[in-house]
Amino acid sequence: MSKRFKGESLRDILINLKYYSSIAVDLAMYSLAFRDNLAAIEVLKMEETIDDLYKEAIAKLIIAFRSTTYLQQALGLISIASSLDTISDAAGDIASVVLRGYPTHAYITAIMCHGEAVGLVKSRKHYKGVPARVDVLLLKRGDRYEIAPRTESILEDDVIVVRGPIEEVLEVARTLGEESLSKEKCGLEVSMQALGGDALALTLLSLKAISRSMLDLAFYSLLSNDKSIADTVAEMEVYADKLYHELLEHLFTTSYPGRSSEMVSLAVLTKSLEEISDAALRISNVIRYGQYAQVMSHVVSEGEEAYTRVKFKLREPLSLRGLGLEDRGFIPIAIYREGDWIAPVSSDVQIKSEDEIILKYYRVGEEIRILEELRERGLEPIR
Template identity: 30%
Template sequence: MDPLEGEASSPIEYEPVSVKDVLVEMKDTAELLIDLSYSSVLHRSEALAEEVLRLEERMDVLEMRARMSLLMAARSPDDAEQLAPVLGIVTAADTISDAAGDISKIVLEEIGLPEAMRAALPDAVETLVRGVVDPGSGYAGRTLKDIDLESETGVRVIALRRGTEWLLNPGPETEIEADDVALLRGPDSEIPAVYRELTETAYEPPASAPQAIDDLGRAVDTIVHMKNLSELAVDLAYSSVLFDSEELAEEVRNLEVEVDALESRFEAWVLRAAADIDDPVSLRGLIHLGTSTEAISDAAVEISEGVLREIEAHPVVRMAVQESDEILTRVEIEPASALDGTAVTAGVPDADVTMSVIAVRRPDEGWILVADTDVTLRDGDVVIAKGTRTAAEQFEGLAG
């Protein structure tokens, strides 16, 4: 059987599974699909692109099971009204999956990417690689806690595939087994040694590219920013639903507007770059990339649609909220508040609160992704941060 033909080609039967659990897995799968698909393009990796298609098949199965479970759960008109937005979440997740598949096909079908693209990549883009665990690897048969890989090297195992089974967001007790397909993300300086230890083979980095064309460099910088904003939009959209937060849902809309504006600029840079390269057709893949990125941000708005329309959350969503230890919160910095003038370094605010700042929306600058740069908070900033419920309440108090 073709390695890319998996669960999606087999009959899918109804199973009495938790809708909440399926939705959580769809969320995790969607986020990994975005990450993998862009990495496959930015690093010109067919191996990563093929994993995207495998994961897309898994999403198709999850979508069908979620639809079956939702149909079984609707027993009254009130149920139907409350479940309709959840059905929208399922549809949006499938839209994200399809967009990720389209992005990966830029590499697999050689739609066209300029050779200078890699030279234009920002230094902040960490390397993501795929490796198969060798039976003789020092990591085989050990848990991630025992290996302590991230603390020692900064390299993270973001997912494992064991045959057709995916282990998303592996935790400290997850054990790496021989023949697992591991997806690793980390700094260029550490990837080669970890890859060799994992696979017993040498890591071969992408070949160096010629000097980037200025306009092409601007286009790539823009598409990376669009990608990061779209990922944030998806994260905020799910959180707006789980915590029934109209404020977070409104920020999803703001992000979608920003991505639309960036797409216009991106297209302009690509068209200008076409005048400076020998083969303008090679830019076709970049246009596809912009279209798919915009589709992902549109899907994020669809996820939060029920919150924006003030439709009461179904009990299955409230159950997910009750089991969530970590939440996203949105605060606006008031003048002379405790957070006004606070420095944020690598996402950590210089304040007596255990919150991680993800992004800042500044009236005169737009969105600032804190992972890309340090920032000093000031009045008028809208801050998106992640942490425990208790920490979030403290953070909100410091902002006002």
């Protein structure tokens, strides 16, 4: 077992386990969509790190919970650690497709720019800070690579891989003088044609969206110890399984553009998304089965990804797109309306007075200023 994490607390190990598994998934998706071998190699390195974190977490849990007094909490923490390890394994499978040389189907590139996007930007200038609300997954400076860098400035010729709302990713590119990254480069032209009526493309897009929403909602259920949200994740898993089986049927029965070898990339991505949705269910089951422990909230609240729940206070209905949330770096996860949850969330959905929205954002800038921006849009933080 690696000795790298032996001196760290269980809380710190779980925080790192959550953060690196999240990065691994998005970096793997990026590597597959844009055929980036470097990013794929970094994903496999991260998978090894996550394996070490997982083993150390289990070792600490076995020692800490030798009595039966806190057995349920111990089982919950083991389930969370195991689920995060499963997520990193799914990311590793995606990255392996890239390194084995299989071509990427155009549909995969297309869906990358729907919702939360990942993009590579080469800086053409020096810039202090990060020019938009995005998460920097990877920094290449000269011959040195850094995962999840804590850099305060971007230098000329730095290469960064960022994730966030598509408009924020494009804003990073524009600010740093990178003109090659655009909506067209991300594949939106392909998507307008491919996703307009192709059942395989639409189902793949739906599975990507629902697996991501499930994971975010599962984390939020840990943050708030909210069983109703955890139950919603369980309901979404039934639908995710349905999408998964529909995709398998499409893969083996539908004639689609591209060479037959591209089926490998579609099949592996489909299976990996299904594994991520299963992992989200196991995380939410911790709340559903009464296995909550306070450290779980700390793990979510102290990560780079932040969540808030807001209530819409304006009288007149407004489309989610009209609120301009994604333009400011907020990613809508789910809407609570009259006792029911709506997830995933379409940008065209109408927001009504007293609707509650769970938002995700990245910790860039002051929290107070971020929450004030929400209030200016008629959204009052309630949790």
